[in-house]
Amino acid sequence: MILEKxxxxxWDQMWxxxxxxxxxxxxxxxxxxxxxxxxxxxxxxxxxRMAGGRLEGVLKKAASNKIKGMTLGAGVTxxxxxxxxxxxxIVGLVGSGILTLPQTIxxxxxxxxxxxxxxxxxxLSDLGGSGSSSIVLLDLxxxxxxxxLIAVIGIVLIMFFGKKKTINKDIxxxxxxxxxxxxxxxxxxxxxxxxxxxxxxxxxxxxxxISGIIGFFDSPYGVILGLLIATLFxxxxxxxxxxxxxxxxFVASTAIxxxxxIPLILGFNIGTCVTAVISSLGANRNAKRxxxxxxxxxxxxxxxxxxxxxxxxxxxxxxxxxxxxVWSVATFHTLFNIVTTFILLPCxxxxxxxxxxxxxxxxxxxxxxxxDPILISQSPAVALSECANLTIEMCHHSKxxxxxxxxxxxxxxxxxxxxxxxxxxLIDKYEDHIGTYLVQIASRSLSDADxxxxxxxxxxxxxxxxxxxxxxxxxxxxxxxxxxxxxFSDEAKSEIAVITEAIKEILNITxxxxxxxxxxxxxxxxxxxxxxxxxxxxxxxxxxxxxxxxACTIELGFVLSDLLNNYERISDHCSNIAVAIIETxxxxxxxxxxxxxxxxxxxxxxxxxxxxxxxxxxITQK
Numbered sequence: 001m002i003l004e005k006x007x008x009x010x011w012d013q014m015w016x017x018x019x020x021x022x023x024x025x026x027x028x029x030x031x032x033x034x035x036x037x038x039x040x041x042x043x044x045x046x047x048x049r050m051a052g053g054r055l056e057g058v059l060k061k062a063a064s065n066k067i068k069g070m071t072l073g074a075g076v077t078x079x080x081x082x083x084x085x086x087x088x089x090i091v092g093l094v095g096s097g098i099l100t101l102p103q104t105i106x107x108x109x110x111x112x113x114x115x116x117x118x119x120x121x122x123x124l125s126d127l128g129g130s131g132s133s134s135i136v137l138l139d140l141x142x143x144x145x146x147x148x149l150i151a152v153i154g155i156v157l158i159m160f161f162g163k164k165k166t167i168n169k170d171i172x173x174x175x176x177x178x179x180x181x182x183x184x185x186x187x188x189x190x191x192x193x194x195x196x197x198x199x200x201x202x203x204x205x206x207x208x209x210i211s212g213i214i215g216f217f218d219s220p221y222g223v224i225l226g227l228l229i230a231t232l233f234x235x236x237x238x239x240x241x242x243x244x245x246x247x248x249x250f251v252a253s254t255a256i257x258x259x260x261x262i263p264l265i266l267g268f269n270i271g272t273c274v275t276a277v278i279s280s281l282g283a284n285r286n287a288k289r290x291x292x293x294x295x296x297x298x299x300x301x302x303x304x305x306x307x308x309x310x311x312x313x314x315x316x317x318x319x320x321x322x323x324x325x326v327w328s329v330a331t332f333h334t335l336f337n338i339v340t341t342f343i344l345l346p347c348x349x350x351x352x353x354x355x356x357x358x359x360x361x362x363x364x365x366x367x368x369x370x371x372d373p374i375l376i377s378q379s380p381a382v383a384l385s386e387c388a389n390l391t392i393e394m395c396h397h398s399k400x401x402x403x404x405x406x407x408x409x410x411x412x413x414x415x416x417x418x419x420x421x422x423x424x425x426l427i428d429k430y431e432d433h434i435g436t437y438l439v440q441i442a443s444r445s446l447s448d449a450d451x452x453x454x455x456x457x458x459x460x461x462x463x464x465x466x467x468x469x470x471x472x473x474x475x476x477x478x479x480x481x482x483x484x485x486x487x488f489s490d491e492a493k494s495e496i497a498v499i500t501e502a503i504k505e506i507l508n509i510t511x512x513x514x515x516x517x518x519x520x521x522x523x524x525x526x527x528x529x530x531x532x533x534x535x536x537x538x539x540x541x542x543x544x545x546x547x548x549x550x551a552c553t554i555e556l557g558f559v560l561s562d563l564l565n566n567y568e569r570i571s572d573h574c575s576n577i578a579v580a581i582i583e584t585x586x587x588x589x590x591x592x593x594x595x596x597x598x599x600x601x602x603x604x605x606x607x608x609x610x611x612x613x614x615x616x617x618x619i620t621q622k
Contacts, residue, residue, distance in 0.1 A: 025191045032187030036242050039181030040118075044082045045445065046173040066348060069106025070113075070341065077114025084238060084275040086111040087294055089382055091280050092375030095287030098386060101355060105348040108294045112269070112301070112337045118241035119330035122185050122248060147186075151179035170447060188249040217260045223313055226263040227270075227306065234271025243268040244333055248326045258328075259313050259320040265333050266302045273298050279374050285359050287372060293355040300351075301340035368426055369394070369433040376437060380444035384454055387437050391457050391464070392515050394430040397423055398467040399511050402570065405471040405478070406500060409563075412482040417475045427468040431461050452584050459580040460514065463573040470566045470573075477563045486556055489546065495539045495619050496563070502532050502617045503567050510574040519585050525578035527609035531617055532571040536564045538619045 077086045090107055093099045154175030161168040217226045234243045247264055250256060273295040280291035313320055324332075344351075369390045375383040401423040408416045438458055446454065480486065488496065506528045513522035543560055546552040 028187050028191035032184045032189075032191060033237065033242065033246065034184070035180050035187060036184030036245060037237060037239060039177045039179070039184055040082065040239060040241065042173055042177030042180065044085050044177075046170045046177060066106035066345060069103070070110035070345060073107035073110025074114040075110075076107075077111040078117050083111040083115035083240065084272060085378065086114070087273075087276040087291075088279045088374060089379045091276050091287045091290045092372040092378060093382070093386075094290045095280070095284050095372030096370060096375055096386060097286075101286060101289050101293060102348070102352055104290055105293065105297075105351060106345065108290070108297060109341045109345055109348075112298070113334075113341055115241060115272070116330075116334040116337050119244045119248065119333050122182075122241075122245045123326045123330050147179045147182040150175045154179060185245060185249065188246060189252060191249075214256060214260055217263075218257060218313075220310075220314060223259065223263045223310060226260060227267040227302075230264040230267025231271040232267075234268045235274040238272070238275045240268045240272035243271065244329060248329050251324050251329060252326050255323045257321050258324055258332075261324045261329060262309055262320075262332065263306070265329065265336065266306055268333075269336070270295075270298050270302055279378065284372075287374065289355040289359045292358050293351050296351055296354050296358075297344060300344055300347075301336070304340050304343060305336055369430040371433075371437050376440050376444075380441045380446060381450050383437065384441050384446070384450050387434055387441065387457055388453060390430065390434050391461065394427060394434065394461075394464050395511055395514050397427050397430070398464045398471075399507050401427065401468045401471040402474075402507060403504075405474040406504065409474065409478050409496075409500075410481065412475075412478040417479065420471050420475045424468040424472050427465055431465040435461055456580050456584040459584075460577045463576045463580075466573050467570060470570050473566045474563065477559060477566070480559055484555070486559055488556065488560065489552060491546065492539075492543065492552070492556075492560060495535075495542065496560075498617050498619055499532065499535050499539065499564070499567055502528065502535060502613070503570055506532065506571055506574045510577050513578055513581055517581065519582060522578040522581040523605065524609055525574055527606055528613045529571045529575040530610055531613040533568065534614070535617060535619050536568050538621055539564060541621065542619070 073086065077083050087108060090099070090104050090111075094101060094104060154172040154177075157168045157172030157175065161172075217223065230243065234240050237243065244265065247256075247261065247268075251261065273291070276291040276294050280288045309320075371383055371386055371390070375386065401420055404416055404423070405420050434457070438454055438461075442454055442458075506525060509521060509524050509528065512518065513525065540561070543552060543557055547554070547557060
């Protein structure tokens with residue numbers, strides 16, 4: 001109708017209004033593409049937050065088997081609706097040393113399958129029609145009908161229910177993202193809707209121009225050019241789903257043969273690899289190999305399909321001249337990725353060799369507690385999960401350092417002392433790196449569960465680091481005992497032995513509680529901490545009694561005081577860690593409130609555990 005109206009105008013007016021119409025449609029197309037990409041970004045972010053750190057666990061489980069990796073890679077991509085996001089996540093996991101390249105090949109191939117779902121969703125815009133009631137009912141499935149309703153649901157969840165639970169906000173964002181994506185499709189469809197009016201009778205020149213363009217891309221040289229243009233286009237917008245969506249918009253408005261559509265779809269699949277390649281530029285060599293392997297896999301897959309297609313196009317095979325529609329685009333895109341994945345999966349070792357050949361080995365110094373920045377920026381929930389794993393490593397290092405120091409109290413050894421110092425230095429690096437990562441992750445949007453996890457880690461990092469400092473202090477006490485030839489009295493040794501056993505148990509309980517995030521175990525720490533405080537007070541009092549009787553010296557008293565002070569601070573830090581675990585589960589960090597509650601409110605559970613520990617660890621007041 002628009003073109004017919006323009007043809008009735010005079011040349012000058014037709015030129016002016018035609019130019020305005022062209023710019024309007026270009027703006028509509030670009031605006032629709034922007035909304036499509038933004039909607040997909042919102043959906044991907046929302047789905048990643050909802051999945052949280054579970055994505056990391058899923059991908060780690062997939063690492064043991066190629067078929068399992070392919071299946072779960074496809075599943076993760078289908079969930080978060082972006083093969084680029086999955087690939088970048090995998091690049092980050094390999095860059096951080098969590099996974100290796102051989103473990104990820106199946107996942108990379110699976111992500112190619114998972115991304116084929118989006119064109120089937122966007123194809124809904126072509127449903128419906130007029131005439132029979134059965135066809136009219138399909139209009140109910142068109143985005144123009146249900147997308148506004150989903151947008152309303154999304155905004156209601158965000159505005160009225162999002163403050164209570166972040167999950168409601170995430171679901172709302174998912175709904176809004178979907179509605180925005182579909183609105184983008186509608187705008188792009190509107191931008192090229194004039195093509196439906198083009199025919200040889202009413203618009204012969206425009207018809208000839210469009211036919212000439214399609215005819216050029218139908219030629220042997222045009223097929224190759226179409227592949228390159230499609231690759232470049234997807235490289236720019238960094239989404240093969242969006243590229244396929246744009247093609248679906250065009251085929252719904254004008255006649256495009258298979259001979260033109262197939263090279264474009266193949267080019268879209270190559271272009272989507274560029275996101276991972278770009279993200280790996282500042283990463284280490286292993287991360288670069290993942291991106292290169294993904295690109296090589298895609299190139300091989302396209303070659304498998306393009307070579308026979310090109311031969312058929314030279315011989316003018318009949319079906320290539322048939323026009324495609326929205327659903328045939330989605331079908332070919334899906335079949336291409338599924339078939340080539342199963343063909344190439346047995347060749348995974350070849351792609352690993354090619355990746356290692358293209359990205360040569362070079363000695364790289366391994367960093368302690370390292371997380372690839374790609375993972376933090378692209379998948380903060382996964383990065384947070386890895387921060388938790390690194391903090392667990394830090395927890396084990398702190399306990400091992402204290403065990404070394406405590407066990408060598410009366411048997412000072414330079415090698416052991418150096419090992420304690422080296423471990424303490426390593427733990428310092430853990431604290432610095434993990435703390436930096438957590439601050440960066442905190443600026444991202446996280447789910448309620450991930451926010452709690454982040455708070456717990458931030459509250460416990462310093463305590464784990466301080467535990468290792470006390471290990472160094474105990475080593476210093478051990479060295480002083482040896483160099484000054486100081487020997488505790490039998491009574492003092494007996495008392496220290498009781499406290500030492502209590503300290504070892506509180507360390508074991510705290511470690512178990514933190515590693516397993518176990519609330520019931522964490523509640524056992526505070527009663528034991530109170531018992532240790534009493535044991536230390538009793539030992540100090542007994543030392544004064546011995547000092548008055550001349551059974552001990554002031555110099556030995558200084559050493560004993562240093563040791564007991566370190567023991568007391570160790571139990572305090574264990575208490576801090578346990579309280580952080582407990583309060584995280586209660587969604588608050590009122591440390592003093594919790595301690596007052598268990599100590600001063602006749603807490604039966606606390607009292608029973610305190611009595612049990614007091615009977616187990618007993619020092620008699622002299």
